[in-house]
Amino acid sequence: MNASASSSATDILAGSAKLPGWNRPPHVEPDGEGELLEVAMGPHHPSTHGVFRMDVALDGERVIRLKPVFGYLHRNHEKLAEGMSYLGSMPFTDRLDYMCPLTNNWAYALAVEKLTGQEVPERAQYLRVILGELTRVVNHASAIGFLIQEMGASGTPLMYAFKEREKILDLFEAITGARMMVNYMRFGGCRVDATPAWLAAVRKVLDGLPQFADEFENLLCGNEILMARTQGVGILRPELAVNAGVTGPMLRASGINYDIRKVDKYGIYDRFKFRVPLGEHWDVYDRFMIRLLEMRESFGIIDQALKDIPGGPIMDPKAKLRGFRPKPGEAYGRIEAPKGELGFYLISDGGPNPYRYRIRPPSLINLTVLEDMCLGSNVADVVLIFGSVDIVLGEVDR
Amino acid sequence: MKTVEEIKAAIEAAVPGARVEIVPNPSVSGQHSLRLDPGYAVAVATFLRDDAELSLDFLSNATGVDWPDKEVAEKVKVRGTVTKTVEGVEQQVEETVEETRKRIVPGCLEAVYHLFSMAKKHGPVVIRMKTMNRTDRVELPSLTPVWRSAEFQEREIFDLFGIVFTGHPDLRRLLMWDEFKDHPMRRDYVEPDDFEYEPTAHDEVLARAQAQRSREQGTAIRDQGLAAGAGQ
Numbered sequence: 001m002n003a004s005a006s007s008s009a010t011d012i013l014a015g016s017a018k019l020p021g022w023n024r025p026p027h028v029e030p031d032g033e034g035e036l037l038e039v040a041m042g043p044h045h046p047s048t049h050g051v052f053r054m055d056v057a058l059d060g061e062r063v064i065r066l067k068p069v070f071g072y073l074h075r076n077h078e079k080l081a082e083g084m085s086y087l088g089s090m091p092f093t094d095r096l097d098y099m100c101p102l103t104n105n106w107a108y109a110l111a112v113e114k115l116t117g118q119e120v121p122e123r124a125q126y127l128r129v130i131l132g133e134l135t136r137v138v139n140h141a142s143a144i145g146f147l148i149q150e151m152g153a154s155g156t157p158l159m160y161a162f163k164e165r166e167k168i169l170d171l172f173e174a175i176t177g178a179r180m181m182v183n184y185m186r187f188g189g190c191r192v193d194a195t196p197a198w199l200a201a202v203r204k205v206l207d208g209l210p211q212f213a214d215e216f217e218n219l220l221c222g223n224e225i226l227m228a229r230t231q232g233v234g235i236l237r238p239e240l241a242v243n244a245g246v247t248g249p250m251l252r253a254s255g256i257n258y259d260i261r262k263v264d265k266y267g268i269y270d271r272f273k274f275r276v277p278l279g280e281h282w283d284v285y286d287r288f289m290i291r292l293l294e295m296r297e298s299f300g301i302i303d304q305a306l307k308d309i310p311g312g313p314i315m316d317p318k319a320k321l322r323g324f325r326p327k328p329g330e331a332y333g334r335i336e337a338p339k340g341e342l343g344f345y346l347i348s349d350g351g352p353n354p355y356r357y358r359i360r361p362p363s364l365i366n367l368t369v370l371e372d373m374c375l376g377s378n379v380a381d382v383v384l385i386f387g388s389v390d391i392v393l394g395e396v397d398r
Numbered sequence: 399m400k401t402v403e404e405i406k407a408a409i410e411a412a413v414p415g416a417r418v419e420i421v422p423n424p425s426v427s428g429q430h431s432l433r434l435d436p437g438y439a440v441a442v443a444t445f446l447r448d449d450a451e452l453s454l455d456f457l458s459n460a461t462g463v464d465w466p467d468k469e470v471a472e473k474v475k476v477r478g479t480v481t482k483t484v485e486g487v488e489q490q491v492e493e494t495v496e497e498t499r500k501r502i503v504p505g506c507l508e509a510v511y512h513l514f515s516m517a518k519k520h521g522p523v524v525i526r527m528k529t530m531n532r533t534d535r536v537e538l539p540s541l542t543p544v545w546r547s548a549e550f551q552e553r554e555i556f557d558l559f560g561i562v563f564t565g566h567p568d569l570r571r572l573l574m575w576d577e578f579k580d581h582p583m584r585r586d587y588v589e590p591d592d593f594e595y596e597p598t599a600h601d602e603v604l605a606r607a608q609a610q611r612s613r614e615q616g617t618a619i620r621d622q623g624l625a626a627g628a629g630q
Contacts, residue, residue, distance in 0.1 A: 071573040076558075076582055117426035242455050242516050245547020258456075258516045329425020332459065332512050332522055343459050345512070348425065360459040360512075368549050397573060 036064060039379070043072050047150050047383040050393030054370075054382065061378045066371045070364070073397035081357040086112055086324050089357065091183040096359065097395040098180055099142060100135040102128075102172070103337040105185035110266060111333030111344035116326045118188040118316050125268045126309040127190050130202060131172070132335075133298040133305075137209065138165045139338035140249075140291040140298075143390045144216060147288055150387045151229055157219060164212050167205050174198055188319030203306055209299050217292055230285040234373040234385035237282065244368045248340025249294060250389060253279035253287040260336035271308070272301045287388040325352050339363055339390055359398060363391035399520040400452065402430045408452070412445045413438055421526065431510070431524035436538050439527055440565070443544040446513060446523070454513040454523055457545035460552060462559035466532065466585045467505040474499050505532050507561050511541065511548070529561060532584075540566035558583035 042053035051072035057065040077096070081089035093108045094101035106128055113120065120128075145161030169179040175198055176182040176191070184191050220226060236246070241254040251258055259276045261269040277293035279286030326348040334343035340362025347356035366389050374382050400408070406418045409432075416438035421431045434442050446454045474497050482491045507529045514521030529536045540563035542548045552563045553572040560581035563569055571578065580587060590610065 071571075071575065074573040076573075078558075079583055079587075114427040115425050240546070243546045244549075245457055245545065247458075256516060258519070263519045327425060329423050329427065330429065331423075331425055331427035332429060332524070334458070341458060343512070345459055345461060345510070347463065356461075356463050358459070358461040360461075364550055364554075365547055368547055 034060070041382070042069075047386065048393075049146070049387075049391060052391075052393055052396070054386070056379065056382065058379055061380075063374050063377055063379060063382060066374045066382065068367055068370055070397055073393045075398070077398040078357050078359065082354055085352050086187070086326070086354060087321050089354075090185070091181065094181045094183060095394055096361070096398065097337065097339060097342075097363065097392045099392055100139045100338050101180055101182045102131045102135045102184060103335060103342065105182065106132055106267075107333065107335045107337060107342040108344050109185040109187055110335055111331055111346050112187045112326070114333045115329060115331035115346050115348060116187065118319055120189055120267075121313045121316060122268075122310050123193075123312045124189040124314040126305050127194055127314065128185065128267055129269070129272070129305045130302055130309075131175075131184070133301045134168050134171065134202075136298045136338045137295050138168050139390075140295045141165060141212075141216070143291055143387075144220070144288055147230075147284075147384065147387050148219065148226070150383050151226060160212075160215065160219075164209065167208075171198070171202055171205060174201065186315065186319065186321060187324070188316030190314045193314045199306060199309065202302070206299060206302055206306070210296070213292065213296055213299070220288060220292060227285065229381075230283065230288070230384060230388075231281070232283050233377060233381050234284045234287075234388060235282050236369055236373055240369060240372060244372075245365045246340070246369055247362050247366065248336070248338070248390075249290045250287055250340065250366055252276060253290045254282045255279055260334060260341055264334070266333075266335055272304050274298075274301050284384050284388040287390075291390075323352070325350060330356075334360065337362060339392070339395070340366055359395075361395045361398060363389075363393075363395045367391060367396065399518075402432060402523075405446075405452065405523060406432060408449070409442050409445060412449070413441045416442050418442070429522060429524055431526050433526050433528065436527050439525075439539045440541065440544060443525075443541050446525075447544055452523070453515050453517045454521065456514045456516045456521075457511055457541070457547045458514050458522070459510075459512040460541070460548045460555065461510050462555040462561055462583065463508040463510060464532070464559055464584045465505045465508060468503045470501050470503055472499050472501060473497070506530070507532055507536055507559055509538055509552075509555060509561055532560075536560055537562045537564050539564055540569075542566050557581070560584065 037058045039056045039058060040053055041056055042048040043051040053069040053072070055067045055069060056063055077092060081092065090105065090108060093104040096104045141161040141164055145158035148157040149155070172182055173179045175194055176184040236250070236254045238254045238256050241251050242256060246254070247258070255278050257276055257278055260266070262276060274297040277290050277297070279290055328348055328350045330345070330347040332343055332345045334341050341360065342362055343360035345356070345358040345360065346354050349355040370386065370389060373385050377385070402420050406420060409416055409418050417435045419433040421433050423430045446452055475494050476497050477492060478495050479490050479492050480495065482489055484491070508526055510524065510526045512521070513523045513525065527538050529538060538561055540548065540552055542552055542563070543565060549567070550572060552566055553568070553570060555561050556563060556569055557571040557574055558581055570576065574582065
């Protein structure tokens, strides 16, 4: 799996020097004293959130070049999905970004609905919003917890985040039957209806969440070490962020107002009032504050959805799950997943399997700018900058 | 947001010589796409990004599609002589007969790009490019100099489909390892056999091993073609 076993430090230095103009990573010159040190961070490194490697060339403590190496978790999910029915790959989407299975389900269902033109009943739309936003809370809380963990406060702060995650995973288990591998959404609706007791349980968990967010914000805002380590570190310029296709909280932390929930208004997002937080300093600290603020907006969305959720069916009565054959054509459907724009591109040739099934992974594409953000900073900051991208390797490698 | 016909007209007005073909999408999604001439693709892409009205500054998704050679059976009417028995006597009669002819439609590899605008908040505009064939003329111009987000995605297409992007700054395999042969997302890809785990290959296992070796030699031709293309 050693993708660049033969590359030496000079190869790494040659790197992306061929990129034209302003979107080339900044060139960092070694100071000329001593030798360059080439370090393979990963694939087994506690900060890489899985199996991921960064080939780093160091001049002392400064990063001169950084090349990410992927593929340790590659299983060719796309090829597998092309060999099975449309519904057959729904459970496999759970395994992409395993922190947020429900938004993966949603993106896939949305793409297929775009392909076939199926309608989703009201109640199912509301359930999707409630579960999708709960997923966002889980993801953002864990991302912040991991940041604090990576700065050396091992264990305790992450467990604060996981305490809330556990409550929400219990809700997922109650409605879908599984904590993480949920396989919940269907083309034209959802699989299981919510009972009144479940909705009451969501309300109860939701009531406790703002207090948790306050606690977490105190950790972020008040801690001097955290501020010293994250402010002004890993700056991502907005024009580069747009050009490099960065999406999600990372893009908004660079000050670009682009939230697909607002832009596409997919599902029923035009009915909810929420704000889009934007960063001002484009650094690691902003990226985590954006996640915290987005979490608070999610509480508001869940609250509105719980108030308005109507009764009725949760599946399109005309929806066909077995023997499902969309007409020939193609569709690209995308949603604002917690990590960024998660898209599915499907080509149908009229058969029971998709002819082409492509996932647009936000985690992979957000890593395009990892080198740009890390160059010239200390190697200890690489861990923080990488953590602020917030990736899951199940989605990066597919 | 302009329609595909208007975008096609705008491109042809702005980039002289560029031919753009509209590929209709019969599904309800209505996402029709524009097929670009690879020779002008970078100029067209730069226009799409920088045009004030379109300003497609965000390349969201880039992917490949494999279209293998397809055998099409057609019924053709041909004048031919047929031996017939007319009134007890065998005669050569000329008449129109229907014949089924098989024609091979050559396949290609295709790169598909989904563009959006973050400034104007519209999209998607779908552009696509075709290679000449699937074996030795698989070069397409890289759009990474225009949109950096294509950097890893084009590497992935190179890795899994075998399209060689000329002008890409760092074209290496992304997900598979460097020593890997072949391109797994192609429709005719055959998974490697696990005969290697048999300590002494014999009989049936040996036959499978030999079949595997000849397949590898077949794909080696494909790889040499790629290596020649990558050197440009």
